[in-house]
Amino acid sequence: MATSLQEKAMCPVCLDFFSNPISLSCAHVFCFDCMQTWVSKREDSKLTCPLCRESSEKPPLEEWQIRTLTLLIKQHGPLLELSLHVRSELQRFREDMTLDAATANSLLVVSDDGRSVRCAKTHYDTMEDPRRFTHLAGVLGTPCFSSGRHYWEVEVGEVKEWSLGVCKESVDRNRKSDLSSKDGFWTISMKAGAIHANSIPESRIPASPGLQRVGIFLDVEMEEIKFFDVGNDALIYAYCPLSSLERFCPFFLLVLPGERDSGAALRIYP
Template sequence: MAQKLQAELTCPICLDFFYAPVSLSCAHLFCFDCIENWMLETDDLKVMCPLCRVIVEAPFLEEWQVRTISLITKQHDSIFEKTLRVGKELQHYWEDVTLDAATASSHLVFSNDLRSAQCGTIHHDLTKDSRLTCVLGTPCFLSGQHYWEVKVGDVKSWSLGICKELADRKSSDLSPEHGFWIISKEAGAIHANANLERIPVSPGLHCVGIFLDVDLEEIQFFDVQNNAHIYTHDSVSSSEPLRPFFYLELPREGESGTVLTICPLRKSARPRSL
């Protein structure tokens, strides 16, 4: 819903949220400044619509459309604001998440502070550990709002998000139906669960922000560096505790495993106990 709302409020020219929106006679909506700059390229009062290429009269403000946009924004205020607040506001919900080594695959090694995970050199008998190379985080969540950030850096393949505490981590089906709400990177592309549709993100995605709202039953993912929303899973419903979920792909023979790190509490963020 949040993604659809964001698309409806985005100018097709500047690809940003509408500022002083105007409507052409063909009914397409643009920022006033964007259309004004577009019109400066012609000497008369007619202009070709940037979208449908129909010749239209000079644009004028359509008050009813402006009111409609305002109404949509007001009706979806909580969703709209939460989609945009990637910065300081989300940090009020910061959780001190660490890795629970007791839930980990035997192929993973951890830093002393249990914030970093890496696939070790493969000397293990794979038949002795049929679980995915994954680990759960702590604490677990039953209610409220929670936020944490994960540095993915140069990790080629990863999955991040949440899962039910008792979800089957031996299965390769990491879908909501099996208790997983995640996004994954594979072959340079970001996907949601088993959905093969690519999620457009910055190619330099380095740090993922994760905001879980148990009460609203949704989890959102953000590109922290670019202050951008990536994806939202809704209908996150569970009668059992939810746990942060981390997955790293085993390195190929001769490769060293890359490191995935949970970010510590920022100095600008307030601990949840305050």
């Protein structure tokens, strides 16, 4: 019952309670601000639904029924407290993900179960493979995605410096640096105790001292990826739009062995 009410009162774009909800002619409902942002990022002037891509033939109408339902749920929130977290809503999109060892830099050690990766002190005798990252201490996750909504969580634990997110399937595996969106990487990075969004220009975001697990939500149709601080149930950063004719691959990166390396591992949760 709580889940059903929650879904009826939440915008499919921002995954939060409706704010000034509007209905398109296709009957899909969104927050007014979410639709305004969506329209402003489109190259054409048509009012197109973010979900089904149907063009609306009439102006959106305010959904007073949804507004009323949203208000009631907010008023009785304590009764549904366990069901009203954004992260709980994202669980239905959770992926059973593993690391693709064939793409891992030769200084990375992927666990036998394919769920964790750490840096080694010496190079492993690995076979040459064009899929492998040769300079960056990176590895891809599997599966990769060309449509739909997908969610996964990564335990960063004691790893001092890392990058997480997605990249185009065709990114240059021989590159040495520049994990920017123009090069096909949409990631956040932990550097010197602060989080950096590898956007253009780069953004610096204060990191919670207790950050232990990062939630990553990819919505291919909405052309966005969001990063969450799972422990604090808080949004860290969002990229929108991200667009590619290729598949998006989960991306994991550690710092190569050195003074800053603790031997700690990144782990896909659970």
